[in-house]
Amino acid sequence: MCNVINPILRALYGLFTKATPLSLSAYKVTIKEDCTPFILSNEQLGTIMDDMDKAIKNGLGKETNPSSIVKCFVTYIQDLPNGTERGKFLALDLGGTNFRILFIELGENEYFHMDSEIFKVPSHIQTGKGTELFDHIAKCLAEFVKKHNLDNKKALPLGFTFSFPLRQIGLTKGYLESWTKGFNCSGVVNEDVVKLLKDAIKRRNDIEIDVCGILNDTTGTIMSCAWKNPNTKIGLIVGTGCNACYVEKVENAELFIGDKSKPHVIVNTEWGAFGDDGIIDSIRTIYDRKLDENSLNPGHQRFEKMISGMYMGEIVRMVIVDLTNQKKLFDGRLSEQMKTPGTFDTSFVSDIESDETNYKETLKVLNEMGIVKPSFVDCANVQFICECVSKRSAHLVSAGLATLLNKMSEKTVTIGVDGSVYRFHPYFHKIMVEKIKQLVNPEIKFDLMLSEDGSGRGAALVAAVAIRDEQYNRQPLDS
Structure with a gap:
């Protein structure tokens, strides 16, 4: 009974002293030692x-690329x-069971107009023939063009x-390495997806x-970010997955077979696979190992599995279950929902x-997960x-961004960022800024810029830049 009364008395006392009665600091976190494996030092x-x-x-x-875990696709x-891009452009954004088609118009004084529509890829097409997938996309493109009365003369x-993982050998030529996200269309792997479209x-x-x-x-x-800030030289996604790209010197990109008269090219690191060779095993917890073993792709994307929104909620759930089984949470009582993998969403x-x-949101989440009447100490521990x-x-x-910043060694860099984890977590941006400052070479200045629809607007801007320069190759290099 005392365990219930004491928090209530402290809360009432806090109200009268105008303190913050139910904040994290108001209740002793009793599981700190259990969470130490998640706390990484600057040395690590x-x-x-x-x-x-x-x-x-x-x-x-x-x-070294063939044996490299981090592929660094050019x-x-x-x-x-x-900022001088003008005209009307289409964008096609395919990355899952739904895809988007966008019409974007760029004009003077940063004029921007966009119309977009979401289309579904039926399940039978996701695992059918590749020609059926691209015929479906072409059909939707035709419907979009006609619906929006676009001048198609x-x-x-x-x-x-x-x-999806893509090996490019030109701006308009890219070969699918492997399907992910539930797709398994035949006749597409190792084929040029631009040609198929x-x-x-x-x-x-x-x-x-x-x-x-x-x-x-x-x-x-x-x-997308460079359109407003030309100093943007790194792009980062922290959402369902995690990946980064950056502007590299052409002479360092040894696999690049394009125009070497230009000094730079964007490199897609695909750093989610970092650690697949075991090099980060020393910082992986028992929960990371269990999550990886039970995933759809065990042994792959180990770095991403410690970071992204697809996995963060599940890691939290596994920790909660483990500590509850040790009777360190909820008096050892677990709900069936909390026992079920995949139920604790990262948005929680x-x-x-x-x-x-006041732990209002924490109580709401725990109640949704079937945990009834948790104590305020339980709430502090879960938080x-x-x-x-x-x-x-x-x-x-x-750490990944500081690595890229130090490698590029530019005096000032803007980092464009997108993804649900970065957008919606209340402190992610602040934590990143503080930690990058500690890790990056002190003479390098940086800032983080939230991207506005990189996969849609960014795609249109790739087309806009190609039209602007009138230098893109309509018949890309043969393999």
Whole structure:
């Protein structure tokens, strides 16, 4: 009984003293020692940075790339927006069961107009023939063009965001490495997806579309932010997945076979796979190992699994279950829902950490998870677990960004950022800024800029830059 009365008395006392009665500091967190494996020192992060720097250099090298875990795909995008882009463009954003088609118009004085529509990829098409997938996309493109009364007397330029592992050998030529996210269309792996799209459009013969560039969402993030801030040289996604791209010197990108008269090219690191060779095993917890073993791709994307929104909530759930089984939470009582993998959404982590004084959101989440009448100490403990897991995520991302900043060695860099974790977690941005400052070379200045629809607007801007320069290759290099 005392365990219930004491928090209530403290809360009442706090009300009269105008304190914050139910804040995290008001109740003793009793599971701090259990969460220490999630707390990484700057020395540990420094080791991660050294290892990542080596992995990126291996990914860039012609001889070392085949065995490199971090692949560093060359995007063949060499020019960033400078604000002079004008015209009407289409964008196609394919990265999951739904895809978007966008119409974007750019004009004077940063004029921007956008219309967009979401289309579904039926389940039978996701696992059917590749020609059926691209015929479906072409059909939706034709419907969109006609619905929005777009002038189709001349070919509409289109930027294509394709958020699956892609090996590019040109701005408009990219080969699918492997399907993910539930897709398994036959006849697409190791094929040029731009050609497959063009062939599908040609089969219809009712619309004129010119695919000017293919990209992934990190590249789109750079392009979207660079349109407003030309100093943007890194793109980061922290959402369902986690990845980064950056502006690299052409001479360092040994696999690049494009225009070497231009000094730079954007490189897509695909750093989510960092650690798949075991190099980060020393910082992986028992929960990380269990999550990986039970995932759809065990042994792969280990760095991403310690960071991204697809996994963060599940890690928190596993910690809660483990500590409850040790009778350190909820008097050892677990709900069936909390026992069930995948039920603790990462959005719950943001909700819980947004609590400041009354645990209202924490209680709401725990009740939704079937935990009835948790004590305020339980709430403080759960909030601390969420804080440790999300802070580790932010610190690992910060180590990756500091690695890129130090490698680029530019005096000032803007980092374009997108993704649900970064957008909606109440403290992720602040934690990242503080940690990057501690890890990066002191002479380097940086800032973080939230991207506005990188996968949509960014794709259109790839097309806009290609049209602006009138230098993109309509017949890319043959493999």
